[in-house]
Amino acid sequence: GDSVTQMEGPVTLSEEAFLTINCTYTATGYPSLFWYVQYPGEGLQLLLKATKADDKGSNKGFEATYRKETTSFHLEKGSVQVSDSAVYFCALRERTALIFGKGTTLSVSS
């Protein structure tokens, strides 16, 4: 079945550092891809998404590009802030539901 693999954390960065969180997927066809963020004690928030190959999703300084050739959707941000500390989930749309990766915890220190 479809699956998502994302880099394990935790990822610890200093403020203003560059962030990359790797995500690769296995799927039949070309699913929609998503990044969700979960701040401590809160629910899931959609961060960005892409629906077809070469699409770039972006939001709040975060970006991810749908790479069909490498089946990847890596999350990047040029300069992280303390407020970006959270758990990040990569996900894909299988026909009937979303399939999630295991999540990557990001901790940013000042």
Add this chain to the structure above:
Amino acid sequence: NAGVTQTPKFQVLKTGQSMTLQCAQDMNHEYMSWYRQDPGMGLRLIHYSVGAGITDQGEVPNGYNVSRSTTEDFPLRLLSAAPSQTSVYFCASIFSPQGGTEAFFGQGTRLTVV
């Protein structure tokens, strides 16, 4: 338009007790699903539904039952709670506008089984 409403937000059960987690959406979405979130495991699909009267198992269905008698409601039942079911549960609904995907999540239920 309230989105996805999930109740309760918190619940403590004793081993062997039963309960139902409620999930309702007012957006007329066909697809609904239940997930559990555990540390280091991400969100794992428990059950899903593609419409009223149609449900199917996800990755971790054991110990849970679902039904979908209406488009709006998709309750999750624990018939005999076990400590291994201590988790945070999320309900979601999905629809596909013009081939895209919009997903809506409830606020979650934190369940503790003692």
